[in-house]
Amino acid sequence: DRARRRRSDAAKEESMWRITAVAGLVAVMGIAMLSMQTTSVHACSGAGWDRIAASEVIVAGQLTSWEITSDESAAGFQPIRVFMSVDRVYKGPPGLNEISFVDAASLNSTRQSEFDYTWSGSAGACGAFNAAPTGIYALMGLRSDEEGTYRSNSLLVFYYGQGPADAEFQRALDGLASLPGAASLPALGSGPAPSTTHHLVAAVVALGAALLAASFAIRFSTGRKT
Numbered sequence: 001d002r003a004r005r006r007r008s009d010a011a012k013e014e015s016m017w018r019i020t021a022v023a024g025l026v027a028v029m030g031i032a033m034l035s036m037q038t039t040s041v042h043a044c045s046g047a048g049w050d051r052i053a054a055s056e057v058i059v060a061g062q063l064t065s066w067e068i069t070s071d072e073s074a075a076g077f078q079p080i081r082v083f084m085s086v087d088r089v090y091k092g093p094p095g096l097n098e099i100s101f102v103d104a105a106s107l108n109s110t111r112q113s114e115f116d117y118t119w120s121g122s123a124g125a126c127g128a129f130n131a132a133p134t135g136i137y138a139l140m141g142l143r144s145d146e147e148g149t150y151r152s153n154s155l156l157v158f159y160y161g162q163g164p165a166d167a168e169f170q171r172a173l174d175g176l177a178s179l180p181g182a183a184s185l186p187a188l189g190s191g192p193a194p195s196t197t198h199h200l201v202a203a204v205v206a207l208g209a210a211l212l213a214a215s216f217a218i219r220f221s222t223g224r225k226t
Helices: 002-039 167-177 197-225
Strands: 057-068 080-091 098-103 107-109 117-119 137-144 157-161
Touching: 057 098, 080 137, 137 167, 157 167
Parallel strands: none
Antiparallel strands: 057 080, 057 137, 080 098, 107 117, 137 157
16 A cells, blocks of 8 residues: 555656646746747838837828938938827827927938938838928837837838828728737727737746646645645
8 A cells, every 4th residue: 555655646746747847838938929029129021010019109190390310320321300290199198299200211311412312211221201201191100219219110101191181091091900909009990809919828828827836736735645
């Protein structure tokens, strides 16, 4: 009987460690999935990029003016600051009336004179403009840098044109509503169901927690019987 009990206890102990190992692996997988979601860095390519999640604010309004900034230029581009009169907020503080942002890769300076430059936002560097932005009505997302300055990106531009009366604007809104995460934008209506990725991560983490709890329960039960 004593030998049988020892074998039984050993089997339970082995089962407990197997469950613990599996639980730990599942938990690590869940944390890794969550980490990949929150820390991934995207180049100027739209593949697999959640444009709504990447935008801290999504606004529509008239671009009223722009100016060259004193920011350090890179790769021949001269950063500019663009000003928008906001009349629609789809994501972000609801009371926004005006907003400004920096575009670092649209104005291409030849450095031959103060006014000698070209617009080449679509050249591949993620600049948002191919022409002077003043007077354009835009629907776009913005995200801030480490200093809190909003910055534009060509991948976060949903519409340029004449304004809400333009049929293209409504098509842009429809396209925005079809993106993953659109259900988080009340101004767009109900939208589609949210992306299931976060639910999958939560399920994996929950499974890991359940397995860990089971392993501790088995260990506790074994300890009480010995």
